[in-house]
Amino acid sequence: MSTLTQKIESMIWSGEADGWLDLLDQTLLPTQLKRIECRDVETVWEAIKMLRVRGAPAIGISAAYGAVIGVQTIKDDSNIAALKDRANEVIDYLATSRPTAVNLFWALDRIRATVDSWTDETSLMDAKAALLAEAKAIHDSDRQTCHAIGKHGCSVLDGVDGVLTHCNAGGLAAAEYGTALSVFFTAQDRGQSLHVFVDETRPLLQGARLTAWELMQRGIEATLICDSMAAQVMREGRIQAVVTGADRIAANGDAANKIGTYSIAVLAKHHGIPFYIAAPASTFDLSIESGDEIPIEQRDSLEITHGFGRQTAPDDVQVYNPAFDVTPADLIEAIITEHGLIQPVTTENVRSMLG
Numbered sequence: 138m139s140t141l142t143q144k145i146e147s148m149i150w151s152g153e154a155d156g157w158l159d160l161l162d163q164t165l166l167p168t169q170l171k172r173i174e175c176r177d178v179e180t181v182w183e184a185i186k187m188l189r190v191r192g193a194p195a196i197g198i199s200a201a202y203g204a205v206i207g208v209q210t211i212k213d214d215s216n217i218a219a220l221k222d223r224a225n226e227v228i229d230y231l232a233t234s235r236p237t238a239v240n241l242f243w244a245l246d247r248i249r250a251t252v253d254s255w256t257d258e259t260s261l262m263d264a265k266a267a268l269l270a271e272a273k274a275i276h277d278s279d280r281q282t283c284h285a286i287g288k289h290g291c292s293v294l295d296g297v298d299g300v301l302t303h304c305n306a307g308g309l310a311a312a313e314y315g316t317a318l319s320v321f322f323t324a325q326d327r328g329q330s331l332h333v334f335v336d337e338t339r340p341l342l343q344g345a346r347l348t349a350w351e352l353m354q355r356g357i358e359a360t361l362i363c364d365s366m367a368a369q370v371m372r373e374g375r376i377q378a379v380v381t382g383a384d385r386i387a388a389n390g391d392a393a394n395k396i397g398t399y400s401i402a403v404l405a406k407h408h409g410i411p412f413y414i415a416a417p418a419s420t421f422d423l424s425i426e427s428g429d430e431i432p433i434e435q436r437d438s439l440e441i442t443h444g445f446g447r448q449t450a451p452d453d454v455q456v457y458n459p460a461f462d463v464t465p466a467d468l469i470e471a472i473i474t475e476h477g478l479i480q481p482v483t484t485e486n487v488r489s490m491l492g
Contacts (some may be wrong), residue, residue: 145170145354147190147309148198150273154265155209158202162189163309164414167350178207178227185234185241186194190340193384193420194279194312197244201272202230204248207231208268213261220261224252224268236432237393237461239385243419244275280312282417285475287314287323290380292472293478294324294331299376301367301405303336304395305347306382306415316415317382318351320473325357332358334376338395338442339364339457364397369407379405380473382417390466391428391483392416396459402468411470418474418491424483436460 149159158175164187165171173189175181181203184190190199207227210218228245235241235330251271294300300321307318314322321331333352338344345361354357362370370376371459379401383392392398392414405412425431437458442448450456471480472487 143248144429145308145466147195148276148312150179150202150276154205154262154269156205156207156269158199160184160190160199161309163191163290163347166309166346169440175203175206178203179231181206182231182234183304189290191343192306192315192382193238194283194311194316194417196235196313197240197270197307197419198237198276198279199313200234200241201248203230203231203273205265205268207296208265209396211261214229215261217257217259220264221252223253225249234427235434236283237384237434239422240417240419247271247275272398273373276291276312279417279419282419282475283308283311283314283319284323284413286316286417286473287319288475289475290320290413290473291324291327291329293380293411293413293473294320294329294378295394297331297377299332299334300381300490301334301336301370301376302348302403303344303364303379303381303398303401304338305343305351305441307348307351307442308445309347309351310382315351315368315382316473317380318348320415321352321357322355325355330358332360332375334370335359336364336367336397336401337361338397342442343395364400367401368404368408371404371410376410378409379412381413383414383420383472384461385431386416386421386472386487387428388421388487389427389430389484390469390472390487391431391463392466392469392472393431393433393461393463394427396462399462399464399468400463404483406468412464412468413473414464414469415473418476421487422492423488423491428465431461431463433462434460
């Protein structure tokens with residue numbers, strides 16, 4: 138298997154404050170590498186909503202750049218009050234794109250704080266430049282965070298040969314190494330050989346389309362399985378650990394991730410296999426005490442009845458399509474963050490780690 142020869146950036150900012158965001162359209166992977174030029178905020182909103190860009194950190198980064206794009210409609214002959222109004226309008230609009238990923242709101246809160254710092258004396262040029270600087274800071278910070286998660290997380294794989302992951306939490310879902318996949322990539326950098334079993338992740342197949350592709354690009358041995366095969370793979374002793382990402386984590390450590398994650402955690406518990414979450418501090422929402430308070434996005438029934446354009450269910454059948462589920466903290470061996478491991482996963486340890 139060949140190793141990665143070209144780093145593929147999922148998000149690229151081009152130009153200065155009047156520039157644009159270049160996104161890799163993840164809905165077309167792995168068969169097509171197509172990029173989208175986002176030159177208006179509506180295109181960014183649509184890309185987030187339709188999963189052209191996905192993964193909690195990547196959504197936050199894209200939204201931050203989307204705010205920069207959104208205020209470009211205010212020309213330099215206007216005034217700072219008009220720019221502030223437009224910026225807040227754009228932030229509120231981007232916040233409606235997806236409800237579960239807390240990184241979206243975390244990034245937009247940072248952008249809004251920049252807007253709130255403007256005074257009547259702030260020039261429009263300086264204000265727009267400050268927005269771009271903050272968006273780039275969010276992007277750069279996530280890159281460093283991902284590497285730190287990998288550094289702390291690879292220790293849990295000592296003595297592990299086989300590992301299972303669900304959905305996609307790699308460089309496509311964040312900056313560079315990603316979160317869950319950063320653990321694997323860092324282990325590889327240190328000379329460890331891993332065999333990663335990848336759940337296909339129904340109904341949109343992020344595991345099959347994205348994670349398997351990313352692992353193969355890196356030369357990591359990857360085996361794709363259907364979601365329903367996870368129990369059998371565990372029973373056969375093929376894996377010794379499970380590592381996934383998360384989209385929102387409550388104060389007690391309950392973690393929302395792609396639908397199907399909860400099932401895997403239950404199976405791992407039954408088979409005595411440690412289940413780990415890898416996520417940055419920005420994914421924690423300490424304003425909610427438990428996973429019961431995490432909003433779960435409901436998606437279009439066509440994703441199930443007409444997956445990728447082919448009808449596979451009867452007309453007018455009732456469909457339930459939650460995009461996420463919540464894994465209780467007592468099923469999580471540890472949460473891997475950029476600051477270290479939260480273990481055991483308790484409210485006290487979560488708050489202590491996050492300061």
